[in-house]
Amino acid sequence: MSRWMGKLKVFVLLSFAALVLSACGKENLTALDPKGYGAQDAMNIMVLSIIVMVSVFIIVMLIYTIVLIRFRQKKGQEDYIPKQVEGNHTLEIVWTAIPILLVLVLAVPTVISVFDLADTTEASSSVNVEVTGNQYWWHFNYEGEEIQTSQDLYIPVNQKVYLDIQSSDVIHSFWVPTISGKIDANPENVNTMFIEAYEEGVYWGKCAELCGPSHSLMDFKVVVVSQEEFDAWVEDMKNVDAEEVPQDAVAQEGKELFEANNCMACHAIGSSPVATGPNLTNYANRTSIAGILEPSKENMVEWLMDPESIKPGNKMTGNYPSLSEDEASSIAEYLMQLDHSETTPDSAGN
Amino acid sequence: MSLASTQKKSFGAVLWDYLTTVDHKKLGNMYIVAGAFFFILGGIEALVIRIQLMKPENDFISAGLYNEMITMHGTTMIFFAAMPILLGLMNAIMPLQIGARDVAFPFLNSLGFWLFLFGGIMLNLSWFLGGAPDAGWTAYTPLSTQSPGHGVDFYVMGLQLSGAGTLIGGINFLVTIVTMRGPGMTYMRMPLFTWTTFIASILILFAFPALTVGLFLLMFDRMFGSAFFDVALGGNSIIWQHLFWIFGHPEVYILILPAFGIFSEIFPVFSKKRLFGYSSMVFATFMIAFLGFMVWAHHMLTVGLGPVANSIFAVATMAIAVPTGIKIFNWLATMWGGSIRINSAMLWSLAFIPSFTIGGMTGVMLATATADYQYHDTYFVIGHFHYVIVGGTLFGILAGLHYWWPKLFGKVLHEGMGKIAFWIFFIGFHLTFFVQHFLGLMGMPRRYWVFLENQGLDTGNLVSTIGAFLMTIGTIIFIINIVYTSIKGEKASADPWGTGRTLEWAVSSPPPEYNFKKLPLVRGLDAYWIEKMDGNDKMTPAEPLVDIHMPNGSILPVTMTIGFFIASFGFIYQVDNKSWLALVFIGFAIALGSMLIRSLKDDHGYHIHKEDLEREAD
Numbered sequence: 001m002s003r004w005m006g007k008l009k010v011f012v013l014l015s016f017a018a019l020v021l022s023a024c025g026k027e028n029l030t031a032l033d034p035k036g037y038g039a040q041d042a043m044n045i046m047v048l049s050i051i052v053m054v055s056v057f058i059i060v061m062l063i064y065t066i067v068l069i070r071f072r073q074k075k076g077q078e079d080y081i082p083k084q085v086e087g088n089h090t091l092e093i094v095w096t097a098i099p100i101l102l103v104l105v106l107a108v109p110t111v112i113s114v115f116d117l118a119d120t121t122e123a124s125s126s127v128n129v130e131v132t133g134n135q136y137w138w139h140f141n142y143e144g145e146e147i148q149t150s151q152d153l154y155i156p157v158n159q160k161v162y163l164d165i166q167s168s169d170v171i172h173s174f175w176v177p178t179i180s181g182k183i184d185a186n187p188e189n190v191n192t193m194f195i196e197a198y199e200e201g202v203y204w205g206k207c208a209e210l211c212g213p214s215h216s217l218m219d220f221k222v223v224v225v226s227q228e229e230f231d232a233w234v235e236d237m238k239n240v241d242a243e244e245v246p247q248d249a250v251a252q253e254g255k256e257l258f259e260a261n262n263c264m265a266c267h268a269i270g271s272s273p274v275a276t277g278p279n280l281t282n283y284a285n286r287t288s289i290a291g292i293l294e295p296s297k298e299n300m301v302e303w304l305m306d307p308e309s310i311k312p313g314n315k316m317t318g319n320y321p322s323l324s325e326d327e328a329s330s331i332a333e334y335l336m337q338l339d340h341s342e343t344t345p346d347s348a349g350n
Numbered sequence: 351m352s353l354a355s356t357q358k359k360s361f362g363a364v365l366w367d368y369l370t371t372v373d374h375k376k377l378g379n380m381y382i383v384a385g386a387f388f389f390i391l392g393g394i395e396a397l398v399i400r401i402q403l404m405k406p407e408n409d410f411i412s413a414g415l416y417n418e419m420i421t422m423h424g425t426t427m428i429f430f431a432a433m434p435i436l437l438g439l440m441n442a443i444m445p446l447q448i449g450a451r452d453v454a455f456p457f458l459n460s461l462g463f464w465l466f467l468f469g470g471i472m473l474n475l476s477w478f479l480g481g482a483p484d485a486g487w488t489a490y491t492p493l494s495t496q497s498p499g500h501g502v503d504f505y506v507m508g509l510q511l512s513g514a515g516t517l518i519g520g521i522n523f524l525v526t527i528v529t530m531r532g533p534g535m536t537y538m539r540m541p542l543f544t545w546t547t548f549i550a551s552i553l554i555l556f557a558f559p560a561l562t563v564g565l566f567l568l569m570f571d572r573m574f575g576s577a578f579f580d581v582a583l584g585g586n587s588i589i590w591q592h593l594f595w596i597f598g599h600p601e602v603y604i605l606i607l608p609a610f611g612i613f614s615e616i617f618p619v620f621s622k623k624r625l626f627g628y629s630s631m632v633f634a635t636f637m638i639a640f641l642g643f644m645v646w647a648h649h650m651l652t653v654g655l656g657p658v659a660n661s662i663f664a665v666a667t668m669a670i671a672v673p674t675g676i677k678i679f680n681w682l683a684t685m686w687g688g689s690i691r692i693n694s695a696m697l698w699s700l701a702f703i704p705s706f707t708i709g710g711m712t713g714v715m716l717a718t719a720t721a722d723y724q725y726h727d728t729y730f731v732i733g734h735f736h737y738v739i740v741g742g743t744l745f746g747i748l749a750g751l752h753y754w755w756p757k758l759f760g761k762v763l764h765e766g767m768g769k770i771a772f773w774i775f776f777i778g779f780h781l782t783f784f785v786q787h788f789l790g791l792m793g794m795p796r797r798y799w800v801f802l803e804n805q806g807l808d809t810g811n812l813v814s815t816i817g818a819f820l821m822t823i824g825t826i827i828f829i830i831n832i833v834y835t836s837i838k839g840e841k842a843s844a845d846p847w848g849t850g851r852t853l854e855w856a857v858s859s860p861p862p863e864y865n866f867k868k869l870p871l872v873r874g875l876d877a878y879w880i881e882k883m884d885g886n887d888k889m890t891p892a893e894p895l896v897d898i899h900m901p902n903g904s905i906l907p908v909t910m911t912i913g914f915f916i917a918s919f920g921f922i923y924q925v926d927n928k929s930w931l932a933l934v935f936i937g938f939a940i941a942l943g944s945m946l947i948r949s950l951k952d953d954h955g956y957h958i959h960k961e962d963l964e965r966e967a968d
């Protein structure tokens with residue numbers, strides 16, 4: 001029995017160690033490898049609190065182990081009555097005072113960083129984006145720039161970008177773990193938060209507040225590019241010609257179908273403020289379809305044919321005439337050719 | 351043995367006896383049995399959740415059903431499993447511990463139980479009537495106000511019913527402890543479990559009204575077209591979060607403080623040593639309860655309340671670590687120098703210390719607001735509160751059940767099975783929840799129906815699911831133990847552990863319906879232990895043998911509850927068709943009619959006569 005238990009313990013410990021070592025999580029998704037202002041702040045506090053907490057835990061477990069080894073009832077002690085100790089003032093004061101000190105050690109840096117992260121004094125001189133959470137996608141409106149986009153948020157590296165976050169329906173929560181902590185998107189007020197990424201790259205964003213069946217599928221991306229690339233992107237996006245007719249015949253047919261099926265009632269191309277559905281500007285450069293599928297024509301066709309099977313409860317299902325595979329394919333071709341900028345997710349980090 | 355149970359009774363008579371009983375011990379057992387039933391339901395829901403999350407992009411259940419599962423798992427476990435089992439233990443044990451013959455209001459005690467039971471039944475009927483609630487156990491508006499179907503309506507009415515029951519129970523316990531302590535039982539001689547019952551009842555008294563108000567507003571919004579939470583019509587959805595957490599955070603302490611009380615009983619008994627720092631334990635419990643009302647917004651640090659509110663609530667939350675730390679060290683000091691015997695009850699208590707310490711530590715980590723912006727609404731939080739609620743409350747419940755089982759049911763649970771169940775459950779528990787802290791930080795928000803492939807979350811989730819299966823096996827062995835014990839278990843003596851310290855061990859197992867033939871004289875803390883140390887095998891009576899006044903049983907609590915139950919259906923379905931309002935009137939007629947009967951009919955109870963008492967053995 002005891003040998004078997006020993007082996008089990010070794011196995012559990014080893015598999016646990018392997019787990020910890022192998023996985024800090026996926027790069028640009030995990031909060032354990034921070035690459036932005038808020039995430040780094042959080043990491044600092046986490047490390048500090050873990051040091052404090054683990055030391056307390058070690059002390060507790062040390063006493064616990066001694067107690068269990070030394071004070072077990074031994075054979076022949078059945079009638080032994082230990083001394084009935086009422087308490088000990090010195091000890092009790094010690095284990096009240098030390099935790100108070102430890103709490104102070106944690107409280108001071110926490111309060112300082114809470115105020116630091118809530119500072120919005122530099123907002124007027126920086127990039128400001130209005131972020132709107134919708135069931136189940138994110139809309140981004142670059143304030144003062146006439147740029148509307150959805151799902152992929154382009155920001156310049158090493159610069160505080162101020163996000164004015166709200167919701168158009170239920171509560172969502174905007175979270176890009178590797179760059180920053182989260183803040184809720186509420187229907188009644190605008191929450192302002194800044195994010196600053198220290199490295200170029202494409203970062204995963206998640207919705208962190210239960211918002212309906214497809215809560216877990218409400219992913220988005222933050223594309224962090226150099227300042228020059230960002231400026232170029234802004235120029236490109238400001239000059240999108242929404243009426244531009246594609247060269248390719250299939251795509252032309254797709255554009256006609258797009259218009260004939262009244263897709264424009266919800267989706268805009270260009271800087272139109274219509275945002276009942278995601279803005280489709282620069283769709284060719286999207287990192288994903290519907291936030292979760294690989295960007296490919298097949299996936300786009302699959303989405304257009306039956307969005308419900310991909311994102312249950314989405315608002316697109318049933319709100320447009322059903323499409324034949326050919327029609328869906330043409331529309332997909334059209335959308336996948338909406339290439340409005342030289343700055344793409346591939347620019348990030350290159 | 352009690353007078354009535356000496357002759358065999360028909361099934362109908364037994365059923366009637368349970369429907370009408372106002373005996374605190376029977377009601378306690380009924381709370382525990384009903385709570386166990388809901389615990390199994392909640393456990394099955396948990397298992398379904400873990401199977402769905404076993405592998406990436408799993409399609410074991412649909413997204414909508416998944417949201418129903420998480421909502422029902424949380425709601426069931428908190429309101430219909432953990433709370434009732436604790437209330438059951440309080441009901442059964444607390445009057446014995448203070449040397450009382452029953453609670454102050456036996457009739458209300460019964461009403462509280464039936465309201466809880468029918469509330470739970472109401473909530474679970476939603477599965478068969480068009481779908482369960484799906485807005486999470488926190489039912490955040492506007493998701494909950496917009497949720498289609500009647501699921502959330504069942505949540506509202508079910509919680510309203512059971513919440514009224516809990517409030518009644520809490521008030522009853524308070525009055526009992528204030529007015530019915532036996533001769534010599536001063537406040538500072540009360541066992542810690544009685545103290546934590548008292549303090550948890552204060553929390554119930556002040557916290558539940560916030561939930562009641564919130565649920566009423568939600569009910570009006572969903573059923574009568576009001577717009578308290580509708581932003582478009584000038585309402586505010588954040589108000590719900592405040593109301594919910596002003597209730598919800600004290601609720602956490604309502605769950606954990608009685609568990610602390612249980613451990614404070616078990617450590618001294620199985621260390622043969624008095625509780626270390628009794629008065630600081632009482633003080634720490636009060637501190638936790640007091641601070642518990644000051645910290646609700648730490649559940650809302652990402653709502654955008656601003657840096658001032660976030661800082662205040664963060665620091666207030668950290669402060670709770672201090673009294674909790676005092677408790678942990680006092681328990682260790684209780685065992686230090688003692689003579690420790692390890693059985694199942696003690697195993698669960700010993701396992702609690704490291705498990706709950708981890709839960710408490712992650713709690714302090716969550717309180718550091720900056721880092722909470724990362725932890726919040728992720729699996730880190732899931733890991734944290736399961737360490738607290740399973741590692742604290744559930745371990746406390748299981749420790750308490752093993753410890754008091756002989757007192758409740760007259761038999762000692764099988765030790766071998768108890769230990770096997772413990773080890774499997776304990777390993778499963780840590781396997782399930784430890785890794786979840788990391789999953790959260792690796793980018794997995796809570797309440798996710800699926801996690802995507804290639805996001806580094808596969809291994810952790812698989813480990814977690816394996817752990818959940820181990821916990822299931824542990825639970826099944828515990829259930830087998832209960833069945834085995836009730837058939838073959840050895841009959842328990844009054845003090846089966848031999849080292850009982852408090853008054854409940856001075857009466858037979860199970861106690862007679864009047865508890866104490868002659869009320870005992872309490873001469874200090876650990877009253878029974880004092881008598882034993884002085885060489886007495888019995889408590890010194892504080893009164894001569896006299897007739898004992900007993901309350902009559904009544905079916906009225908059941909009829910009242912059924913009235914409210916029917917009315918609730920009327921409220922829910924009048925949204926579809928106004929003629930359902932008839933049910934509201936019928937239901938209220940039954941409920942108010944029952945109240946009228948209760949008010950007009952004189953019920954003086956009955957007496958067990960001295961002569962009958964003399965004939966019974968001790």
